[in-house]
Amino acid sequence: MARRADFSLTASPGSLLAVAANASGARILDEDGRSYIDACGGAMVMSLGHCHPRLVEVVQRQVAQLSFTYRFSFRNGPMLELAEELRSISPLDDTWCFFNSSGSESVESAIQLALRYWQLRGAPAKTDLISRWPSFHGSTLGALSLSGSKWRGFYEPLLGKYPVAPVPNADIRRRRAPAEETAWAIAELEDEIARRGAQNVAAVVIEPITGASGAAIAPPPGYIAELRRVCDRHDLLLVFDETITAFGRTGEWFAACHWPEATPDIITFAKGVTSGIVPFSGVLVSGPVAELFEQSPEGFPYGHTFSGYPLGCAVAAEAIRVIRDEGLVAESRRKGARLRAGLEQLAAASPQIGDVRGLGLLQGIELVQDRETLAPVPGAASRLVAACRERGLMIYACATPLGATTIEAVMLAPPLTIADAELDEVVAILGDALAATA
Numbered sequence: 001m002a003r004r005a006d007f008s009l010t011a012s013p014g015s016l017l018a019v020a021a022n023a024s025g026a027r028i029l030d031e032d033g034r035s036y037i038d039a040c041g042g043a044m045v046m047s048l049g050h051c052h053p054r055l056v057e058v059v060q061r062q063v064a065q066l067s068f069t070y071r072f073s074f075r076n077g078p079m080l081e082l083a084e085e086l087r088s089i090s091p092l093d094d095t096w097c098f099f100n101s102s103g104s105e106s107v108e109s110a111i112q113l114a115l116r117y118w119q120l121r122g123a124p125a126k127t128d129l130i131s132r133w134p135s136f137h138g139s140t141l142g143a144l145s146l147s148g149s150k151w152r153g154f155y156e157p158l159l160g161k162y163p164v165a166p167v168p169n170a171d172i173r174r175r176r177a178p179a180e181e182t183a184w185a186i187a188e189l190e191d192e193i194a195r196r197g198a199q200n201v202a203a204v205v206i207e208p209i210t211g212a213s214g215a216a217i218a219p220p221p222g223y224i225a226e227l228r229r230v231c232d233r234h235d236l237l238l239v240f241d242e243t244i245t246a247f248g249r250t251g252e253w254f255a256a257c258h259w260p261e262a263t264p265d266i267i268t269f270a271k272g273v274t275s276g277i278v279p280f281s282g283v284l285v286s287g288p289v290a291e292l293f294e295q296s297p298e299g300f301p302y303g304h305t306f307s308g309y310p311l312g313c314a315v316a317a318e319a320i321r322v323i324r325d326e327g328l329v330a331e332s333r334r335k336g337a338r339l340r341a342g343l344e345q346l347a348a349a350s351p352q353i354g355d356v357r358g359l360g361l362l363q364g365i366e367l368v369q370d371r372e373t374l375a376p377v378p379g380a381a382s383r384l385v386a387a388c389r390e391r392g393l394m395i396y397a398c399a400t401p402l403g404a405t406t407i408e409a410v411m412l413a414p415p416l417t418i419a420d421a422e423l424d425e426v427v428a429i430l431g432d433a434l435a436a437t438a
């Protein structure tokens with residue numbers, strides 16, 4: 001088919017991508033009739049696959065009834081329903097909610113909530129934030145300021161200098177035992193708090209399992225509990241950015257559910273909450289934090305035009321019901337174990353794989369020269385992604401600056417609804433692409 005004229009700005013000038021025509025479940029068809037298995041949901045978005053019939057149906061119904069109202073003028077039924085659904089699955093005590101349309105917007109809301117919380121508590125000096133490297137929290141200026149990522153690049157002059165605490169397990173070349181890695185990462189965090197003065201710090205913001213920067217790095221045992229203790233000791237809010245990890249992705253409703261003894265104060269979520277049907281995101285706020293806002297005359301006045309719009313809320317509430325009705329949190333655990341076993345088998349046969357990591361259906365592999373040095377191979381992630389694409393498989397490249405080097409990894413986040421046979425196909429194609437790029 002002739003190439004269409006294309007005047008949209010892209011991140012890959014000079015290399016035209018295929019034109020997607022339609023999609024269903026875990027498959028995308030392009031306009032030339034080529035089929036792709038979507039094993040990363042674009043950017044970890046498609047929790048229920050493409051065009052889940054129940055989500056399509058709810059959009060059609062809601063859009064014909066009430067698609068938009070403004071939160072300063074009205075409450076709306078879907079928003080109230082969604083908050084109830086979220087309260088029933090949230091790991092926080094007495095959850096309150098606020099809604100937006102993108103992961104970045106909700107990270108901005110979390111920053112504003114944290115700052116305003118300390119003002120309301122009578123500690124207005126607590127304005128600093130601590131985040132980690134590597135990480136990605138979004139592309140708006142506040143969220144990018146938190147991000148320990150190559151995407152800061154061009155905009156560094158405008159950004160706050162937040163990401164300084166290390167992500168434990170990020171550098172596989174250190175080969176530390178898990179307890180040692182936890183102790184080191186926590187000591188580094190404590191040093192940073194001391195340097196800034198706890199009286200100046202509002203919050204620590206982390207991805208509990210990293211996503212776009214780092215590719216599914218899960219924390220070592222004890223780290224999250226220790227992090228919670230540090231935040232309590234120094235009077236800091238703990239914020240989990242669960243833009244990618246919520247709604248069953250890691251085998252629990254929220255990644256925070258993996259550590260019930262150490263829940264955060266604020267959780268952001270986005271992406272999988274509506275499985276790509278409409279833009280949507282939100283923030284969960286624990287009761288003790290929310291109550292201060294409820295008692296103040298301004299409440300929480302910040303947000304965006306589409307905050308809590310009925311169409312987005314209706315789709316998100318239905319997505320939660322689908323995940324519950326289809327038992328998809330448990331399926332994420334089961335299918336995640338199947339995928340992991342397949343990846344481990346590939347790793348056993350291929351010295352290019354230096355690490356397999358992740359939880360549930362969020363899995364990453366790090367690409368290396370060989371197992372002895374574990375040295376990164378520049379460009380390996382994008383070459384593997386391209387080889388997979390040629391073979392009809394979509395996966396996500398994560399090239400992440402870490403110290404003097406750049407780690408090369410790819411991530412898989414297939415729909416929780418993917419069939420077992422499709423998962424096996426993902427592993428088979430990936431194996432073939434690995435062999436072709438060795």
Ligand SMILES: Cc1ncc(COP(=O)(O)O)c(C=O)c1O
Pocket residue numbers: 043101102103104105107136137138139207211212241242243244270271
């Ligand atoms: C952890 C995390 N936070 C925030 C964002 C930003 O989300 P959005 O692109 O929807 O603004 C992303 C996007 O990849 C993310 O992975």
